[in-house]
Amino acid sequence: MRDEKEMMDLIIGIAEKDERIRAVYMNGSRTNPNVKKDIFQDYDIVFVVTETISFINDKNWINLFGETAIVQEPELNDVKIGISNEKHDFSRRYAWLMLFKDGNRIDLGIEIKEEAQKNYLEDKLTVLLSDKDGFLPKIPPPTDIEYYVRKPDKDKYIACCNEFWWCQNNVAKGIARDELPYAMEMFNVYIRSMLNQMIDWYIGTLNNFSVNAGKMGKFYKKYLPVNLYDLYYKTYSDGNYKNIWDSIFTACKLFKLTALDVGKYFNFEYNQNEENGVLEYLKWVKNMKTTEYC
Helix, strand or coil: CCCHHHHHHHHHHHHHHCCCEEEEEEECHHHCCCCCCCCCCCEEEEEEECCCHHHHHCHHHHHHHCCEEEEECHHHHHHHHCCCCCCCCCCCEEEEEEEECCCCEEEEEEEEHHHHHHHCCCCCCCEEEEECCCCCCCCCCCCCHHHCCCCCCHHHHHHHHHHHHHHHHHHHHHHHCCCHHHHHHHHHHHHHHHHHHHHHHHHHHHCCCCCCCCHHHCCHHHHCCHHHHHHHHCCCCCCCHHHHHHHHHHHHHHHHHHHHHHHHHHCCCCCHHHHHHHHHHHHHHHCCCCCCCC
C-alpha cells in the first residue's frame, strides 16, 4: 500500500504537470488535528481547474493515480438514477470517488475558479497544497469547530423526543404484521436518527459543546461513558423479532437516560406522558397472544 507521502507527492505532482490545474486544496479527516490517522482515511482533494469539460470527456486521466478497484461519479449517478432534484452544472464542478487496488482512496473534485472562491472558505478543515496563480487567500490552520455538536433550542428538543416516541408505534405495527423490512427501516432510520441526535446533544453537554461527535456517531465509543455505549451497542439487532424487541426497549432506555440529562442541562421539560403512553402500547403489542413471535 502506498503511504501518505507517496500519495501526496503523486497528487501534487499530477497537478503541477497539468496546466489546466491551477490550484489544489485538501479537506476532510486527514486535515483534522483531532482525528487519529489511519490507512483508511480518504484523500479529500479538490483541483481548481481552468475548465472541467476536457477532464470529463476523457476520463482516462484518472488512471494516473493508480489502478482502481471501483470508481463512482456521484453527480453523474444523481442524474442517471434521478435521486437528486438538484441540477448539476458539470461545467462548474465534477467529482470522482476512487478506491484503488492497493487500498488507498481519493475523493477528487474538480471545480473552476469561481466555484473555488466560494467553496475554499466554506470548510474550516481546508489546507492549501498548491496555488500556481496565488489567487486563493491565506486561511488559518484547520479546525473542526464547524462540526462541533450544536446546542438545541427547546423546540428542537421537544420535536426530537416526540419523533422518537411516535415512530415506535410503526415499528411495533411492522413486527405484528410480520413486515420485517418496514419494521427495521422505521427503527434503524427514523428512530435511530432521533436517538443519535439526542446522544449528540448529550455528548455536547459533557464537553461544553466543543467536540465533534462524528458523522453517523462514529466517535460515540470515544465520548460516551462505557455503560451508555454498551446500551447503544445493544440497540443493533438481527432479524429475529424477539431480538428486535430487546433492541427497541434498550433504545427506549438509552433515549430516556440521555434525554433527561440533556433536558436538565438546558432546563427543558421531558414529556414523561409521551414515554408512558408509547411504552404501554409497545408492551401491549409485544404481548399479544395472537402473534407467533412471542
